[in-house]
Amino acid sequence: MTRLLGWWRRMAPTLVALGxxxxxxxxxxxxxxxNPLRALAALFDFGETSVAQAxxxxxxxxxxxxxxxxxxxxxxxxxxxxxxxxxxxxxxxATVVAAGVGAALVLPAPLHxxxxxxxxxAAGAVYAAIPAVLKVTRGVSEVISTIMLNSIAxxxxxxxxxxxxxxxxxxxxxxxxxxxxxxxxQFPGLNELFGVIGLEEPRRPVHxxxxxxxxxxxxxxxxxxxxxxxxxxxxxxxxxFAATANGISSKAMIIxxxxxSGALAGLVGLPDLLGSAHRFQADSFVSGYGFTGIAVAxxxxxxxxxIALAALLFAFLDRAGxxxxxxxxxxxxxxxxxxIVVLSVLVVDEVARRGMLRREERRAxxxxxxxxxxxxxx
Amino acid sequence: xxxxxxxxxxxxxxxxxxxxxxxxxxxxxVVANRDVHLDARRGEVHxxxxxxxxxxxxxxKILYGMxxxxxxxxxVDGELVRFHTPKDAIDLGIGMVHQHFMLADNLTVLENIVLxxxxxxxxxxxxxxxxxxxxxxxxxxxxxxxPDRLVEELSVAARQRVEIAKVLFRGxxxxxxxxxxxxxxxxxxxxxxxxxxxLRTAGLSVIFISHKLDEVLQVADRxxxxxxxxxxxxxxxxxxxxxxxxxxxxxxxxxTPQTAESTVTDHVELAVTDVTITSDDGPDLLRDISFDxxxxxxxxxxxxxxxxxxxxxxxxxxxxxxxxxxxxxGADDVTQWSAHRRRVxxxxxxxxxxxxxxxxxxxxxxxxxLLGWHSQEPAGGRFWINPKSARAEAAQIMxxxxxxxxxxxxxAAALSGGNQQKFVIGREMSTQLRVLVAAHPTRxxxxxxxxxxxxxxxxxxxxxxxxxxxxxxxxxxxxLSDTLxxxxxxxxxxxxxxxxxxxxxxxxxxxxxxPAEAGPADDPGELA
Numbered sequence: 001m002t003r004l005l006g007w008w009r010r011m012a013p014t015l016v017a018l019g020x021x022x023x024x025x026x027x028x029x030x031x032x033x034x035n036p037l038r039a040l041a042a043l044f045d046f047g048e049t050s051v052a053q054a055x056x057x058x059x060x061x062x063x064x065x066x067x068x069x070x071x072x073x074x075x076x077x078x079x080x081x082x083x084x085x086x087x088x089x090x091x092x093x094a095t096v097v098a099a100g101v102g103a104a105l106v107l108p109a110p111l112h113x114x115x116x117x118x119x120x121x122a123a124g125a126v127y128a129a130i131p132a133v134l135k136v137t138r139g140v141s142e143v144i145s146t147i148m149l150n151s152i153a154x155x156x157x158x159x160x161x162x163x164x165x166x167x168x169x170x171x172x173x174x175x176x177x178x179x180x181x182x183x184x185x186q187f188p189g190l191n192e193l194f195g196v197i198g199l200e201e202p203r204r205p206v207h208x209x210x211x212x213x214x215x216x217x218x219x220x221x222x223x224x225x226x227x228x229x230x231x232x233x234x235x236x237x238x239x240x241f242a243a244t245a246n247g248i249s250s251k252a253m254i255i256x257x258x259x260x261s262g263a264l265a266g267l268v269g270l271p272d273l274l275g276s277a278h279r280f281q282a283d284s285f286v287s288g289y290g291f292t293g294i295a296v297a298x299x300x301x302x303x304x305x306x307i308a309l310a311a312l313l314f315a316f317l318d319r320a321g322x323x324x325x326x327x328x329x330x331x332x333x334x335x336x337x338x339x340i341v342v343l344s345v346l347v348v349d350e351v352a353r354r355g356m357l358r359r360e361e362r363r364a365x366x367x368x369x370x371x372x373x374x375x376x377x378x
Numbered sequence: 379x380x381x382x383x384x385x386x387x388x389x390x391x392x393x394x395x396x397x398x399x400x401x402x403x404x405x406x407x408v409v410a411n412r413d414v415h416l417d418a419r420r421g422e423v424h425x426x427x428x429x430x431x432x433x434x435x436x437x438x439k440i441l442y443g444m445x446x447x448x449x450x451x452x453x454v455d456g457e458l459v460r461f462h463t464p465k466d467a468i469d470l471g472i473g474m475v476h477q478h479f480m481l482a483d484n485l486t487v488l489e490n491i492v493l494x495x496x497x498x499x500x501x502x503x504x505x506x507x508x509x510x511x512x513x514x515x516x517x518x519x520x521x522x523x524x525p526d527r528l529v530e531e532l533s534v535a536a537r538q539r540v541e542i543a544k545v546l547f548r549g550x551x552x553x554x555x556x557x558x559x560x561x562x563x564x565x566x567x568x569x570x571x572x573x574x575x576x577l578r579t580a581g582l583s584v585i586f587i588s589h590k591l592d593e594v595l596q597v598a599d600r601x602x603x604x605x606x607x608x609x610x611x612x613x614x615x616x617x618x619x620x621x622x623x624x625x626x627x628x629x630x631x632x633x634t635p636q637t638a639e640s641t642v643t644d645h646v647e648l649a650v651t652d653v654t655i656t657s658d659d660g661p662d663l664l665r666d667i668s669f670d671x672x673x674x675x676x677x678x679x680x681x682x683x684x685x686x687x688x689x690x691x692x693x694x695x696x697x698x699x700x701x702x703x704x705x706x707x708g709a710d711d712v713t714q715w716s717a718h719r720r721r722v723x724x725x726x727x728x729x730x731x732x733x734x735x736x737x738x739x740x741x742x743x744x745x746x747x748l749l750g751w752h753s754q755e756p757a758g759g760r761f762w763i764n765p766k767s768a769r770a771e772a773a774q775i776m777x778x779x780x781x782x783x784x785x786x787x788x789x790a791a792a793l794s795g796g797n798q799q800k801f802v803i804g805r806e807m808s809t810q811l812r813v814l815v816a817a818h819p820t821r822x823x824x825x826x827x828x829x830x831x832x833x834x835x836x837x838x839x840x841x842x843x844x845x846x847x848x849x850x851x852x853x854x855x856x857x858l859s860d861t862l863x864x865x866x867x868x869x870x871x872x873x874x875x876x877x878x879x880x881x882x883x884x885x886x887x888x889x890x891x892x893p894a895e896a897g898p899a900d901d902p903g904e905l906a
Contacts, residue, residue, distance in 0.1 A: 227762055231745070238738040246735075357789065
């Protein structure tokens with residue numbers, strides 16, 4: 001019961017924030033002269049036919065999985081006050097390397113996929129190690145270096161597609177791409193699962209890698225709450241001075257956190273690569289997950305379950321873009337709403353945090369009436 | 379409150395410059411001031427004394443316009459006023475000298491004083507006029523200011539005089555001094571007091587906040603005592619003893635740190651040899667520091683803050699690399715060991731700033747229990763932590779060390795300073811320790827908690843713990859230490875026997891002067 005109450009207390013601010021975001025977006029839609037109720041209907045419009053509905057759900061899942069992984073990657077840094085803005089570049093590099101390594105090998109199916117996953121994580125971690133080392137040795141702000149490395153990543157990935165990993169059998173006029181990954185290195189889709197639970201099978205592949213993402217989320221949840229690494233990460237984030245004074249080396253934590261963050265970032269491109277693209281091609285590569293992942297991590301309060309819900313919400317809104325457009329509402333409404341959600345969550349969160357502190361103080365005072373905490377004035 | 383009546387009787391002949399009546403200030407969940415009465419007359423030094431957390435600072439912030447009272451009134455020269463910002467208070471001649479100075483180091487004394495209230499000629503700062511006014515101020519009140527010196531070159535006491543001048547420059551008639559003596563050594567305190575006397579003679583009012591009773595009795599014309607947010611009495615120093623004041627303040631008996639017979643053994647647990655830490659700019663932070671701490675011994679370090687104490691602590695804890703020297707723990711040379719390895723080898727740490735260095739304020743107590751010991755079984759471990767066992771241990775600490783809080787899930791931020799400190803001490807001491815490094819273990823906590831902390835340190839000493847104690851509280855140092863060193867300018871300038879040293883001798887060493895009569899000390903009994 002108390003657990004449920006505590007859960008409610010943590011959730012309530014988010015729900016309030018969502019409500020606020022909805023109202024503000026509705027105002028925005030009113031201002032541009034459209035009907036907010038029609039927009040709301042379009043948000044929840046999954047399509048007329050059962051195939052269209054299944055397709056919609058497929059799109060939703062395909063969008064949510066990489067957002068979840070990106071949010072997870074960003075949250076590792078956030079937990080200790082480290083701003084890894086470079087998930088974007090890390091997953092781009094990791095996806096190219098994974099595509100190149102995957103195409104160069106032919107192995108038995110599960111092993112082939114495993115090798116690709118490990119290669120992607122390693123590439124992401126190595127690319128994230130650069131800002132970590134710069135910060136630890138030279139004091140370079142990770143915000144600046146990761147942003148810069150995002151730009152470098154685009155050029156570096158383009159070069160890798162063109163030179164070491166290029167597909168030599170490209171026809172004239174075809175866009176440059178890596179070679180196709182063999183069947184053994186592809187991840188089975190979830191389409192048939194739709195049939196099993198009585199839905200139509202979506203036409204487009206539904207990326208099975210979402211299962212891996214869920215497993216990774218569970219593992220991270222346990223690591224963050226139960227492991228020494230998770231504790232050190234949290235302690236450093238809450239109070240870096242106290243952490244250092246109590247034997248947690250901040251330099252070591254920066255390196256570790258960035259490596260884990262980069263390794264998770266390496267997974268972001270894989271649902272698409274292993275599920276439907278099977279090769280890396282600059283034009284069809286979906287970029288932007290790294291940046292949206294920052295918002296997802298914020299919204300999810302850096303907790304795996306929260307990040308999963310936030311990723312589902314963002315993907316749900318993204319998915320509604322086309323149907324909004326058919327109602328005459330610019331798809332930018334979705335981006336505006338996502339932005340407002342994050343902003344209102346941050347504001348409501350701070351209010352809730354103060355409220356919680358006051359409640360705690362009252363409880364502490366009930367035990368010892370002399371309690372006058374030095375924090376009260378805030 | 380009876381003192382309110384008392385004020386009325388004298389009001390006819392000596393009107394109060396400032397009068398606070400029935401002030402109540404609530405913060406969410408806390409009443410910081412309740413029905414407070416205070417008045418300051420022309421030409422008096424009015425002391426406000428009370429324990430830490432009694433509400434002195436809140437009251438002064440109300441008088442200075444930083445907070446608005448929920449109830450009660452403020453009058454200035456008999457006129458009812460409301461302050462919305464400190465500017466309102468300044469305009470009516472109320473000025474505050476903060477405990478932590480607010481000066482720009484790289485500006486001159488003159489620039490600091492006029493900052494924000496510059497005399498101008500056209501759009502330019504009129505240096506000549508400013509210099510003249512400051513000289514005048516300095517001469518009139520004996521502040522001894524040199525307008526063109528950089529503040530960074532000044533001693534702590536001189537900076538404080540700059541702060542006072544800053545307030546006077548803005549036309550203050552009522553000066554609030556928030557714990558002005560906390561940062562001064564005894565000789566500087568005397569100098570400050572003679573300044574205060576000059577201010578009083580010139581007809582200004584000084585409100586002097588302190589919890590050091592001897593000082594208050596020495597300098598104040600009247601003393602108002604605050605306990606738990608309320609004014610309990612206003613007394614005259616001539617008719618009151620320090621003990622009576624203390625009883626008004628705490629409402630109970632006074633604790634004294636009094637170490638029983640020596641428990642020092644021959645076994646050296648911590649040996650620090652020739653430790654030197656250089657600085658990129660300026661003199662060495664630590665120079666050739668050598669001392670031993672034996673089992674069952676408390677080694678105290680006295681010194682004005684900023685003379686190497688923090689660096690010494692960091693050197694022992696492994697938080698700062700040494701330029702020379704060694705730190706030996708038992709039989710192991712730990713100079714190259716990481717902070718973490720030293721902790722798990724049995725070095726406990728009570729840092730000087732518990733909010734900054736000892737606690738995760740936004741985390742529950744059980745997580746704070748783990749901090750520093752998170753790799754130790756059973757609550758911590760090499761790879762995994764055990765929240766269940768950490769909760770049990772946190773609950774145990776709360777019982778054993780009288781930490782008053784609802785439970786292990788309470789956020790550390792919700793506890794009072796005293797309870798936080800008891801928890802930190804409990805955390806460190808409930809592990810098998812060999813050495814404890816305690817920096818200012820009773821700073822900012824109330825008298826009751828202070829007594830409890832002293833008891834714990836004494837028990838641990840009797841049980842064979844080697845303790846390094848760094849403190850600014852001379853009573854604490856003299857009462858607890860078996861051996862006392864004085865740090866000045868990063869060097870050990872004296873090794874003293876706490877049994878026969880006086881605050882005056884200590885003060886001389888702490889300011890870098892060798893005491894003229896370094897001979898037999900006076901009766902140490904006068905400390906109380």
